[in-house]
Amino acid sequence: MTTSTAAKYGTARRAVTVRVNGRHVTREVSTRTTLADFLRDELDLVSVHVGCEHGECGCCTVLFDGLSVRSCLMLAVQADGHAVETVESLSANPAELHPIQEAFAEEQGLQCGFCTPAMLLRTKEIIDAGREMTDAEVRHEISGILCRCTGYQNIVNAVQSAGAKLRGPTAGGRD
Amino acid sequence: MTYTYIGKDRRRIEDPRLLVGRGGYIADLRLPGMLHAAILRSPVPHAWIRSIDATEALKLPGVVAVFTGEDCKEKINPCMSFGPATITQYPMAVDKVRYVGEAVAAVVAESRYLAEDGVDLLEVDYEELPPVTDPMAAMEPDCVLLHEEHGSNIGYERTFEFGDVNAAFAGADLIVEDTLRWGRSAGMPMETTGAVAQPGFNGVLEIYCNSLNFSYFVFLIAATLRIPSNKLTLKPVPAGGSFGSKLAAHKVPALAGFLALQVGRPVSYIEDRIDHLMNSDHHGCDRTYEARMGFRADGTIVGLDIDVVDDYGAYMQFGVGHHGNAFSQVVGPYRFRDVKYRLRAVVTNKCQQGAYRGFGSEVHNWVLERLVDQGATRLGLAPEEIRRRNFIQPDQFPYKIPGGNLYDSGDYPAVLDKALSMIDLDSWRAEKKRLREEEGRHIGIGLATTQERSVFSATEFWFLVEKPAFPLTSSPESATVTIDPTGQFQLLLHCQSMWGNSPETVGATVLAEEFGIPPESVNVRYADSAHALPGTGPGGSRYTAMVAGAIRGASRKLQKKLLHIAAHRLELAPEDLELVDARVQVRGAPETGLTIAELAGTAYFFALSLPEGMTSGLEESYTYDHPYTTPPAPDGSDLGVFYPIMGHACHIAVLEVDPDTGMPSFLDYVAVHDAGTIVNPRSLGGHVTGGATQGIGTTLYEELAYDEDGQFQSLTFRDYLIPTASEAPVFRIGHVQTPSPFTEYGIKGGGEGGRMVAPAAVSAAIDDALREYGMRVRRLPVKPATIVATVQAGRAAEG
Ligand code: FES
Ligand code: FES
Numbered sequence: 019m020t021t022s023t024a025a026k027y028g029t030a031r032r033a034v035t036v037r038v039n040g041r042h043v044t045r046e047v048s049t050r051t052t053l054a055d056f057l058r059d060e061l062d063l064v065s066v067h068v069g070c071e072h073g074e075c076g077c078c079t080v081l082f083d084g085l086s087v088r089s090c091l092m093l094a095v096q097a098d099g100h101a102v103e104t105v106e107s108l109s110a111n112p113a114e115l116h117p118i119q120e121a122f123a124e125e126q127g128l129q130c131g132f133c134t135p136a137m138l139l140r141t142k143e144i145i146d147a148g149r150e151m152t153d154a155e156v157r158h159e160i161s162g163i164l165c166r167c168t169g170y171q172n173i174v175n176a177v178q179s180a181g182a183k184l185r186g187p188t189a190g191g192r193d
Numbered sequence: 194m195t196y197t198y199i200g201k202d203r204r205r206i207e208d209p210r211l212l213v214g215r216g217g218y219i220a221d222l223r224l225p226g227m228l229h230a231a232i233l234r235s236p237v238p239h240a241w242i243r244s245i246d247a248t249e250a251l252k253l254p255g256v257v258a259v260f261t262g263e264d265c266k267e268k269i270n271p272c273m274s275f276g277p278a279t280i281t282q283y284p285m286a287v288d289k290v291r292y293v294g295e296a297v298a299a300v301v302a303e304s305r306y307l308a309e310d311g312v313d314l315l316e317v318d319y320e321e322l323p324p325v326t327d328p329m330a331a332m333e334p335d336c337v338l339l340h341e342e343h344g345s346n347i348g349y350e351r352t353f354e355f356g357d358v359n360a361a362f363a364g365a366d367l368i369v370e371d372t373l374r375w376g377r378s379a380g381m382p383m384e385t386t387g388a389v390a391q392p393g394f395n396g397v398l399e400i401y402c403n404s405l406n407f408s409y410f411v412f413l414i415a416a417t418l419r420i421p422s423n424k425l426t427l428k429p430v431p432a433g434g435s436f437g438s439k440l441a442a443h444k445v446p447a448l449a450g451f452l453a454l455q456v457g458r459p460v461s462y463i464e465d466r467i468d469h470l471m472n473s474d475h476h477g478c479d480r481t482y483e484a485r486m487g488f489r490a491d492g493t494i495v496g497l498d499i500d501v502v503d504d505y506g507a508y509m510q511f512g513v514g515h516h517g518n519a520f521s522q523v524v525g526p527y528r529f530r531d532v533k534y535r536l537r538a539v540v541t542n543k544c545q546q547g548a549y550r551g552f553g554s555e556v557h558n559w560v561l562e563r564l565v566d567q568g569a570t571r572l573g574l575a576p577e578e579i580r581r582r583n584f585i586q587p588d589q590f591p592y593k594i595p596g597g598n599l600y601d602s603g604d605y606p607a608v609l610d611k612a613l614s615m616i617d618l619d620s621w622r623a624e625k626k627r628l629r630e631e632e633g634r635h636i637g638i639g640l641a642t643t644q645e646r647s648v649f650s651a652t653e654f655w656f657l658v659e660k661p662a663f664p665l666t667s668s669p670e671s672a673t674v675t676i677d678p679t680g681q682f683q684l685l686l687h688c689q690s691m692w693g694n695s696p697e698t699v700g701a702t703v704l705a706e707e708f709g710i711p712p713e714s715v716n717v718r719y720a721d722s723a724h725a726l727p728g729t730g731p732g733g734s735r736y737t738a739m740v741a742g743a744i745r746g747a748s749r750k751l752q753k754k755l756l757h758i759a760a761h762r763l764e765l766a767p768e769d770l771e772l773v774d775a776r777v778q779v780r781g782a783p784e785t786g787l788t789i790a791e792l793a794g795t796a797y798f799f800a801l802s803l804p805e806g807m808t809s810g811l812e813e814s815y816t817y818d819h820p821y822t823t824p825p826a827p828d829g830s831d832l833g834v835f836y837p838i839m840g841h842a843c844h845i846a847v848l849e850v851d852p853d854t855g856m857p858s859f860l861d862y863v864a865v866h867d868a869g870t871i872v873n874p875r876s877l878g879g880h881v882t883g884g885a886t887q888g889i890g891t892t893l894y895e896e897l898a899y900d901e902d903g904q905f906q907s908l909t910f911r912d913y914l915i916p917t918a919s920e921a922p923v924f925r926i927g928h929v930q931t932p933s934p935f936t937e938y939g940i941k942g943g944g945e946g947g948r949m950v951a952p953a954a955v956s957a958a959i960d961d962a963l964r965e966y967g968m969r970v971r972r973l974p975v976k977p978a979t980i981v982a983t984v985q986a987g988r989a990a991e992g
Contacts, residue, residue, distance in 0.1 A: 050306065064221040065214020067433070069383040070466040074910030077383050105214040112209030119212040123204055126875050129694070129883065131211025132383040132433030138212070153923070161917035164910070166383050166434050169882030169947075170918040 034098040038063070039107040047094045053087075054078045056094035057104060065105045065135040069164070076163030079136035080104050086143050086162075105135035108142065118142055118180040127176030129167035136163045137173055145181045153178065194870075198705045198712055199938060202875040206697040206717065219387040219403045219430045220463050227389065227459040228257055230452050231308035233298040233315050234472060235290035238326070238542035238903025239339070240319035242288060245298055250314040255307035258456050259315070261298045262287040269451055273413035273443050275654050276509030278662065279343040280540065284417075284448040290319070291339050291507035292542050293905045294471030301452055301460055324903030328481070328504040328539040339507060339540045348509045349538040351657065353520075353829070355595035356531030358487075361496035365487030369567040374972040375556045377479040377504075378895040379470075380549045380887075381915060384433025386473065387463030388446040390453035397424050397723075400450050403432040404442035405689050406730035411722040417447045418454065425450070427722040429689030436887065436948075437548030438475040440732050443510075470913060471905050475547025476897055478515055478556045479504040486564035492572055492579040496531035497524070499560070503536065506543040513538050515546065515553025517653035518733070520596045521836035522554055522644035525561045526605045527583040532595045536657075542903045550884060552733065554646055555891075555949040559973070562641045562953035566960070567969075576640040576957065577609060577618070584609075591934070597831035598646075599821070600839040601941075603867065604931045605642070611927045612640075612843040612865040621847055621861075635850050636860065637962025641953035645840035645868070647734035647942025650822035653835045669818045670739035671726035674704060674747040676811040678797040680775075680790030682708070682715045686740065688728035689719055694880070694944060696736060699872050703741045703938070707748035708789065709774035727816050734942025737872060738838060739817060742937040746815030754811065758795055759787050761804040820935040838933050842866040842946040844885065844954040846922070850962040852984040855977025857893060857959060859922030864950075867929040869941030877943045878926050884947020886921045892952040894920070896974050963987075 035044040038061060045060050052071075057063040057080065069077035071090045078090040081103040089102075108116035115123065118141050128134045137160065144151070144159050151159065156177050157170065165173060210216060247259035262285040271281040285296040300311035325331045325339060331346040339346055362368055388402035398420060407427040415422040427446065432439050445462060453460040464473070480503045487495040503515070516536050523532055551558075569579040584605040585592050592600045618638065625636040651668040655661035673685035684700050701715035720726070729735070752772050759777035760767040763785065770777050770786075778786030795802050796811045803809070825833040847861040864881050871877050894914040898906040907913040932939020956970035963980065966987025972979070 048306070058220075063214075064218075067214075067218070067384070068220065069385075070910050072466065072909050072911075075383060075466075105212075108213075110213050112213050112215070115209065115212055122212055123208045126205065126208075126879055128208060128211055129879055130382065130384070130432065130434040131207070131216045132218070134211055135214045157918040157921075161919040164383060164915050164917060166381060166436070166887070166915060167883045168879055169884075169886035169924065170921045171882045171924055172879060174918065 032095055034095055036097045037101040039103055049093065049095050051094045052090055053092040053094050053097050054089035057089060057102070063104045063106060067132050067135060069132065077133050077136050079139055079163060081139050081143060084146070086140050103139065105138050108138060117183050118145070121180035121183065122176040125172050125176035125179055127168065127173040133163055133165040137165065141177045141180055144177065145184050150181070150185070196706055197709070198702045199870065199872050200874070203698060203702060203712065203873045205695045205876065206701055206713065207695055216433065217431050218384055218433050219389065219401060222389050222401055222430065224389060224391055224459040227461055228301050228303065228456060229305040229308045230299050230301050230449070230460055230462040231305060231312045232296045232468060233300070233312045233317070234468070235286065235293055235295045235297050237290060237319050237321055238293050238324040239322040240290050241322065242286065242290060242297065243318040243320050246316040247298070250300055250311040253307065253311055253314060255303040256300060256311040257303065258301045259298055259311065260452065260455060261285060265451065269419055270417050272417055272447060272510070273410060274510050275512035275514065277343060277348055280340050280348060280509055282508045284444045284451060292544050293903060294544060295507070296472065299448065299452055301456055324542045326541055326543070326899055326901055326903045328502050328541055331539050331541050332537065339542065346540050347537055348505055348540050349513050350536065352533065352535040353596070354533045356496070358496045358498050358531045358533040361531035362487040365495050366490040367488045367568060367571055368485055369564055369571060370485040371563060371567065371971060373482040373484060373560050373563055375478055375480045375559065376973050377897040378477045378549065378891045379473060379475055379897060380436030380438035381913065382432070382434025382436060382438055385464035385466060385469040386439055386442045386445045387461070388449035389459060389461040390446070390449040391459035392453055392457055397426055398450055398454060399426045399428055400446045401428040401430050402446040403430045404439050404446055405432065405435065406441050406732060408688055408722045408725035408728045409730055410441055410443060414443060414447050414450065418450050429719040429721060436550045437552060438473055440475070440548040442474060444474055466910065467908055470897070470907055472544055473547070474510065474545055475549065476506060476544045477549035478546060478553055480556055482560050484560050484564055486568060488568045488572060490572065492568070492574045492582045494527050494529040494565070494583050496529055497561070498533045500535040503538045504541050504543065505538050506545040507540060508545040509538065509540065510545055511547065512654065513657050514654055517657055518552045518554040518646065519557035520832060521598045521646040521653070522839070523557065523596055524594050525558065525644055526585055526603070526642055526841060528585050530595050543899050548732065550887060550945045550948040555952065558643045558949050559952045559956070563956065566957050577613060580642055581606060581609060597825070597833050599834045599837040601837045601933045601935050602931050603839055603841050604929065605841055608841050608843045608865050608867050608929045609642070611929050612845055612863050615863045615865070615925055615927050616845055616861060635852055635962040637848055637850060637958040637960065639846045639954040639956065639958030639961060640843070641950050641957055642841065642843045643946055643950035643953070645734065645842060645942065645946035645949060646836040647840055648738050648819065648836065648838040648936070649733040649735060650819045650835040652822060652825055652833055656825040656832050656835070666822070666824065667727070667818065668729045669727040669816045670736070670743045671728050671814060671816040672700070672740060672743035672747050673726070673812065673814040674744065674751055676751065676789060676793050678793055680788065680793040682710060684715055684717045684744070685720050686717065687720045687725040688730035694731065694736065695873070695876050696740065698876065699737050700740055700744055702872055703744045704748065707745060708772065726814055734944040738936045738940040738942055741940050742817035742820065743815050745937045746817050747813045750813035750815065751811060755789065755792050757804050757807065758792050762787060762795065762802060838936060838941045840866065840868045840941045840943060840946055842950050844950045846954040846958040848955070848958045848962065850959060850980060852963065853981065855980035862922040863925050863927070864947065865927035865929060866943060866946050867931050868943030869933045869936070870930055870939040871928060872940065874928060877928070880944050881926055881947045882924045884945060885924060885951040886916050888948040888951025889921070889955055890916045891948070892955045892973055892975065894974055
């Protein structure tokens with residue numbers, strides 16, 4: 019290896035300001051730091067779970083300006099000036115769960131919990147979109163996040179029950 | 194028997210922390226001064242390592258040290274192994290690499306990023322050897338050897354015969370035979386395996402790891418690290434799923450421990466997904482069967498003849514325990530008595546096998562059910578009918594099967610009837626016909642059963658081997674129950690068990706049942722290995738049954754103490770008192786009594802009010818040994834009772850196959866399981882849906898593939914396809930409960946059955962959908978291309 023080492027492994031640093039769970043944070047980061055590692059290592063938001071680091075498992079999903087993204091595929095510097103939400107934005111207090119978390123507890127939409135923060139955030143996004151969905155549509159909408167434990171059935175039930183609660187009682191929707 | 198808490202759907206105690214993202218996984222752990230390791234993995238399947246040059250890597254700022262297999266050879270001992278003594282391995286390859294992905298060197302650095310930079314800068318010189326990838330070719334006498342010391346690529350070979358298969362087949366009206374191929378898949382949890390090791394107080398090495406069974410094998414890791422076992426503490430860390438892949442995952446903690454000892458600082462080693470896919474040490478079974486089954490004309494099965502070649506990969510850490518599991522339920526739920534089983538376990542240049550939900554018995558069940566289905570088709574019997582005619586009957590239990598294992602209890606006709614009651618097969622069959630004729634669609638119905646062995650005895654680790662080196666017989670589980678001075682309950686579990694099952698909820702529920710307290714009020718903790726009583730940990734669907742026995746044992750000791758304190762205070766005999774709803778009261782006069790809180794205060798603070806000779810405090814432990822096991826016969830004629838707590842399941846899958854794309858899609862799926870007494874039906878339901886979805890993955894999508902040159906083809910989740918929510922069917926679940934006569938509360942294991950039966954049910958459904966084209970699923974995964982090719986060949990043959 020030659021002088022290119024420094025270039026290849028260079029650690030240029032840059033300040034980023036990100037609104038995370040409603041609060042502005044400014045940190046100096048290496049330009050190659052992924053958003054997932056930034057959230058986990060710099061901000062201690064270890065709810066962002068890294069399952070593959072190649073954009074396939076979806077466990078690292080966060081909301082980026084309200085839309086779900088895979089934080090392992092983004093760099094922290096790309097988040098400069100943007101808003102990021104992790105599962106702590108729902109509730110970080112096990113004794114006071116958000117209705118979506120509550121629905122997952124009630125329907126047992128989790129086992130090991132590793133995909134769970136991603137599933138919860140994706141559920142929030144689906145519900146925020148405001149449209150009622152059939153179970154098949156919910157399955158399609160969450161199919162970007164892998165869960166190895168549940169077989170998804172209880173997750174679908176949890177998404178639907180959270181949606182019904184948060185949208186208020188309306189007819190139909192399930193298939 | 195009805196219980197207050199057992200058997201009710203219950204929210205899990207584990208969930209609130211998981212729902213706020215505080216699962217406490219291994220990657221979340223940060224210790225002061227912690228370094229990070231990254232591993233250089235072999236790009237070639239088989240080669241001598243000529244040299245490793247770390248000069249450039251060591252120049253990189255932030256890189257602290259580089260270690261190789263040479264360092265391992267010098268400073269530590271080989272890894273624990275239940276396989277042949279002549280097949281040894283270290284946490285990193287010594288002298289030779291034997292598969293793509295084997296660890297060659299470790300870089301320890303200030304961050305994971307820097308450690309990976311360092312890996313990029315290592316230079317290795319390999320002298321390549323011919324790759325051995327085909328297990329049949331591996332057995333040829335002139336084939337290049339993986340392990341020169343072993344002298345052959347056959348790790349293990351033996352033929353077992355129970356009964357007389359030739360005689361049985363001589364009386365058969367039909368003998369079906371097939372070549373059946375089960376491809377490699379793996380548990381593939383969303384969280385990989387990892388460990389953080391730190392040199393601690395008094396020269397103790399502490400290793401945090403998400404591997405399980407730690408108190409069972411801590412002394413073996415200490416032996417690898419050449420430290421006294423009392424100077425090694427394994428700290429339990431919750432696992433983000435395992436499904437077998439973290440069962441005794443010994444290499445990861447051994448490697449982290451080795452690195453931490455060398456650099457004298459905490460070191461974290463967490464597999465990334467690529468590490469895990471190519472080197473998890475827990476690839477699933479990879480088998481080719483020549484199998485035959487004999488039938489009489491009425492469908493009665495008369496015998497089974499199996500010749501199986503199992504491609505174990507480069508090492509054999511668990512010996513051939515996978516086949517011990519097959520022997521635990523070798524006849525399935527059927528009555529036939531004659532079995533022949535030839536096993537050849539072969540080493541090749543692939544990642545070694547470990548455990549995956551079913552641990553070898555799921556493959557055997559698929560083979561059994563494939564043969565039964567073929568027999569049914571050839572004899573013109575419906576799949577439910579041929580099974581019904583062969584079931585062991587409810588009045589035959591306990592039932593000793595060929596080979597020696599015992600089935601404790603069961604009601605297989607009831608499980609089948611329950612499944613049939615949940616789905617109208619007649620109308621599905623009519624609909625299938627109508628859709629084929631009127632719309633040209635292809636619907637298939639598959640029905641399959643499985644035995645679900647649970648609660649293994651340690652004898653199965655060695656009983657297949659002629660001269661076992663370490664014929665252990667213990668596989669206990671322990672619990673400690675503490676009532677604190679205010680009457681609150683603590684439950685200490687002595688093994689790491691958070692695999693996605695719910696040990697805390699199960700434990701709290703059993704404890705609640707024992708004392709009449711709310712389950713939610715129990716606090717549950719895990720002991721580290723320095724404090725742990727004997728425990729074997731989860732695996733083989735044993736934990737719920739075993740820990741319930743341990744908790745009940747500890748509870749009985751505590752209940753006795755409470756009764757004696759109360760008797761002393763009330764000046765009555767203990768026999769006059771009873772414990773009801775967290776209160777000791779007088780039999781027949783329940784208004785007189787003392788609450789547990791009142792008794793706890795006495796136990797801790799009023800020694801002079803205790804009965805003579807009693808000491809202060811309220812804490813009891815209990816170690817529950819296997820409830821029913823017998824030793825194998827020395828000559829191998831009987832393997833003994835080793836897996837007697839036997840569950841059962843029946844799945845019925847209805848699916849449609851698009852003959853032009855090969856795409857299957859589910860129309861209905863019924864799953865009925867009998868896991869004895871159920872502690873939490875909703876949790877068990879989650880295991881059924883999760884397990885069956887994994888079984889569907891094994892059947893249709895997942896493959897850890899190697900090409901013929903030994904290159905690994907499944908490096909990402911783009912190649913290794915785990916079912917998403919869109920592929921998983923909607924399951925309809927039913928339960929039957931036949932309590933075990935041998936376990937406390939009659940609990941049986943229930944963690945694996947879903948994956949053990951789904952492959953057989955789905956294979957049968959695909960056959961049924963495309964029978965007109967001669968479709969017979971003989972190789973898993975059955976990919977769309979195979980289906981399309983079969984359909985096209987069938988159509989061409991029709992002209
Ligand atoms: S970790 Fe980001 S998609 Fe898997
Ligand atoms: S709950 Fe374990 S991966 Fe989803």
